Amino acid sequence: xxxxxxxxxxxxxxRWRARAFAGPADFARMQALQRESxxxxxxxxxxxxxxxxxxxxxxxxxxxxISTRICLWESEGGELRGWSWIFRGELEWFVHPDExxxxxxxxxxxxxxxxxxxxxxxxxxxxxxxWSTTIQPELGHELARRGYSDAxxxxxxxxxxxxxxxxxxxxxxxxxGYSIRSVAGMTDLPQRLAVQRSAxxxxxxxxERYARVMTAAPTYRPELxxxxxAPDGTFAAFVLCWYDEPSRVGLFEPVGTHADHRRLGxxxxxxxxxxxxxxxxxxxxxSVLSNGxxxxxxxxxxxxxxxxxxxxxxxTKRIPRQGDPAAVEDPA
Ligand SMILES: CC(C)(COP(=O)(O)OP(=O)(O)OC[C@H]1O[C@@H](n2cnc3c(N)ncnc32)[C@H](O)[C@@H]1OP(=O)(O)O)[C@@H](O)C(=O)NCCC(=O)NCCS
Numbered sequence: 001x002x003x004x005x006x007x008x009x010x011x012x013x014x015r016w017r018a019r020a021f022a023g024p025a026d027f028a029r030m031q032a033l034q035r036e037s038x039x040x041x042x043x044x045x046x047x048x049x050x051x052x053x054x055x056x057x058x059x060x061x062x063x064x065x066i067s068t069r070i071c072l073w074e075s076e077g078g079e080l081r082g083w084s085w086i087f088r089g090e091l092e093w094f095v096h097p098d099e100x101x102x103x104x105x106x107x108x109x110x111x112x113x114x115x116x117x118x119x120x121x122x123x124x125x126x127x128x129x130x131w132s133t134t135i136q137p138e139l140g141h142e143l144a145r146r147g148y149s150d151a152x153x154x155x156x157x158x159x160x161x162x163x164x165x166x167x168x169x170x171x172x173x174x175x176x177g178y179s180i181r182s183v184a185g186m187t188d189l190p191q192r193l194a195v196q197r198s199a200x201x202x203x204x205x206x207x208e209r210y211a212r213v214m215t216a217a218p219t220y221r222p223e224l225x226x227x228x229x230a231p232d233g234t235f236a237a238f239v240l241c242w243y244d245e246p247s248r249v250g251l252f253e254p255v256g257t258h259a260d261h262r263r264l265g266x267x268x269x270x271x272x273x274x275x276x277x278x279x280x281x282x283x284x285x286x287s288v289l290s291n292g293x294x295x296x297x298x299x300x301x302x303x304x305x306x307x308x309x310x311x312x313x314x315x316t317k318r319i320p321r322q323g324d325p326a327a328v329e330d331p332a
Contacts, residue, residue, distance in 0.1 A: 016081055016104060018111060021070035027056065028218070029072070030083045031244075033094060038247040040097045043159035043309045044135055047094060048287055050242020050251035053217040055087055058209055058254075068119065071111055073104060084108040086115060090314075091130035102142050109146065117321065129316040131155070140313065148315035154292035155314075158306035162250075162279045162286055165305070172272055175264045177231030180273050182223045186214070188235075195227065195235035199256025219243065224250075226273050228266040234258075237266035241274040243281055250278035252288040255297070271304050 021027075031049035038045050063069065073082040073095075082095035082104050091112040095104050109130070117126055129151060132139040174180065183192050193210050197203040213220055224241035237257040243250045252274060257267045278286055288306060290297040 014103070014107060016073040016075060016107065018107070019072045019074060020067040021072060022067060024218075026070070026072055027052070029080050030070075030094070033080050033083065033096060035244060035247045037094070037097050038244070038249050043157060043285065043287055044133075046131075046133055046312065047092070048242065048249060048251040048253075049244045049247075050219065050253055051289075053219060053242060054213070054240075054253045055085075055092070057212045057217040057220075058205070059088070061209065062212075065119065068115060071108075071115075073108070082108065084111060086112060086119065089116070089120075089127070089129070091128070093130065102139060105139060105142065109143075113319070124321060125318045126321055127316065127318050129314060131312045131314055133157075134311045134313065140315070143315045146317070147319070148317040151314040151316040153314040155312040156290050156292050156298060156308050157287070157310045157312065158290065158301045159285055159287045159309050160275075160304070160306045161284065162275065163284050165275065165279060171276075172265055172269050174228070174266070174269055178236065178264070178266065178269075179229050180270060181227060181229060183214075183225035183227060185222060186211070188227075189214070191235045192225070192227065192238070195238055195258050196254070196256060198258040198260075199238070200254070201259065213240075219245075224274065224277060226270045226277070228257075228261075228270050230258075230261060236261035236264075237270050239267070239270045239274045241278055241286075243278055243283055245282070248282055248284040250274070250281075250283040250286045252286065255288070255300070267300055268303060271300070275304070 031052055034045060034047060034049050034052065038048070069086045071084045072080055073084070075081050081099055082093065085092045091108065093105070093108050112130070113126065113128060116128060120126070128148070130143070132143060189207060189211060193205060193207055196205045196210065219242060221243065224243060226239050226241065227235045228237040230236040235258070239252050239255045241250050241252055252271060255267055255271060275286055288301055290301060292298070292311065
């Protein structure tokens with residue numbers, strides 16, 4: 001999609017050039033920036049390369065406007081210093097760990113407002129929302145200064161060191177008749193979809209989306225798509241693990257148990273298997289996020305040895321749309 005001037009924010013007068021997303025090579029660079037952050041600040045990174053793949057393939061349909069929705073912020077020398085993505089209406093963003101002042105974030109906020117207005121024409125008001133983390137309180141202050149208010153949603157970032165985990169940790173016993181196995185490819189798609197949709201009901205997951213995860217997500221590995229199988233052969237629980245080999249960090253996204261099979265220890269069992277498989281691949285750390293209000297998930301991750309490292313807080317604001325100056329009647 002062609003970008004209009006309205007969405008090319010202040011690009012020439014600052015330290016960064018804003019550039020529209022141009023496809024898989026840019027996607028890989030966005031992930032490389034996350035990886036660099038994991039190397040530098042570890043679990044204080046806002047998101048993981050696997051999150052990007054889940055958002056792009058698991059939670060989105062192919063999007064003809066994707067180049068408008070994602071903006072890359074490069075230095076004069078062409079180095080990627082940050083990216084911003086209007087994902088499901090919210091601003092998701094990531095900046096290089098050396099960009100410590102708020103200037104780049106501020107430009108991303110301006111870009112978000114201009115682009116969101118262009119992408120969602122009509123209505124009197126524009127709704128903007130985004131996230132800041134508890135380790136960057138100054139960003140929260142800046143959002144408040146700009147009129148954003150706390151939306152009341154919190155994401156808890158959990159991590160655990162896998163190097164310290166004993167090799168011989170016993171696998172938790174499964175209830176009788178249940179077993180654990182990897183997703184075996186497209187023949188398992190209907191079952192995998194069914195358990196996903198039950199866990200997250202009402203879910204927006206579709207055949208097409210999950211098939212894209214399995215076939216197009218660059219680092220999807222069937223052996224890390226782990227399910228608990230019920231005595232009747234259906235899938236009862238799952239964890240999809242993402243392994244970023246260069247940074248040696250694994251991610252769980254998503255985790256769930258079918259509504260008919262809860263509180264049997266199945267999510268614990270598949271996640272435990274995920275931790276073992278990640279470790280066997282060379283992972284040194286695992287990471288997972290949970291809604292703060294999701295008591296079951298928070299307890300589950302704590303019971304698996306994850307510890308909280310920080311929180312993300314959602315911010316939102318409504319602004320009146322700017323009228324078209326040409327449409328204002330001249331009283332004279
Ligand atoms: C969260 C979820 C995956 C747990 O699945 P599960 O198979 O029932 O969990 P387990 O039986 O393995 O429970 C392991 C531990 O998690 C905690 N837990 C699980 N369900 C819980 C609940 N409803 N309330 C409080 N703690 C709970 C407990 O500590 C439990 O250990 P315990 O049974 O010895 O007390 C499941 O409730 C689910 O699918 N929820 C909807 C999807 C979701 O929220 N996924 C997580 C997104 S981050």
